[in-house]
Amino acid sequence: MNLTDPTNEQSAEPPNRELDSLITRHLDGGLDAAEQRYLAERLAASPAARRTLAAYLRLEGATIRLASAGQIAKPGRQHDPAMAAEAVPGGPLMAARPLLRRSRSMRRAAMVVAGGLLAAAVVGLLVTGLPRNEPRREGELDLLASRWIELQRELQRELQREQGGTDAETVDAAADGDDPASVAALPPRWLMDALADEDSNTASPDAS
């Protein structure tokens, strides 16, 4: 593997890199309408080109997963949002997002708490079901969040098993949150936002 500094400007693209260049520039919003249509033609004409696009989409998805766990700025270490946020204009505001994410040790503690909540949550949800028309009634999002965390853990265990590892230590480590693969153990930001919305709604005085 040869990862050279991509920030060095290089004017000419090798001909066989044209498709990759079109795809990556599209993902960064760098193609005009004519270039987009040209890329579409290339994709329409070649299954191999579509496979290349699919590979870039998987890379994009994996990057989003790593980023949500704060593992790009400091790979393999506890996330330090200050590193990614430093020197960014409007720093405190911009840096607030990663701060919402908990450190690894806190996440582990959350897992323990979530385990306790899980029994009540699952039983409650199985009996009552999720709310149909009012999915954000007070308290229900908390149950959903707990359930989400547990499902994430379950998913990671399944992935470990599917990988053929079936190594008890590995599975146990994943369950404890020690597994680096458990990068998506937190609820997604939309759920965090919904919880925040619920908190603010609960906190505000009800005029009625």
Added chain:
Amino acid sequence: MSDPRLIRDLLRHQSDFMAYLMAMVRDLDAAEEIFQNAAVVVMQYADGSGAEPVRDFRAWAKEIVRRHALHYLRVKGRAARFAPTEPELLEQIDRAFDEDNTDSVERQRELEALKDCASRLPETSRRMVAMRYEVRASFDDIALALGRTAAAVQRSLSRTRRLLHDCVQSKISHTRGMSR
């Protein structure tokens, strides 16, 4: 009675759908907003008693995600950060997504490979990616922080994607070769 399998499947494909949405709208915040709206529909369906069982979750949920994305593009397209994606390209993105049958084991391998590849990136490149995806800074903000132009940052990020893609594919190929 709610169906936890649908929510589990939604989790399993979350990053898959986010990437699909990124290709359509090229804005992480917008992609997340669209995914949130689609997720609500999936959860409501999961809660629906007597609902038809979903045979192909990925295709079914992708259609929900796609419709929400198209709605977003129609409603907010003009105010979006980037030029709208051409309909021909949207069609091909959809096709590539549908044709991709990479399984979860392979995807996990790619994730692990990406971790390693990202850790080997030069510091400036890694900072750019972190600022873009973790902090969600704009090209302008990254440029200001690094003393470059926004266009240069955009080009550098595109090159970094290609490097990461090559690195991941190389590692995956090597792993396949080792397992034979």
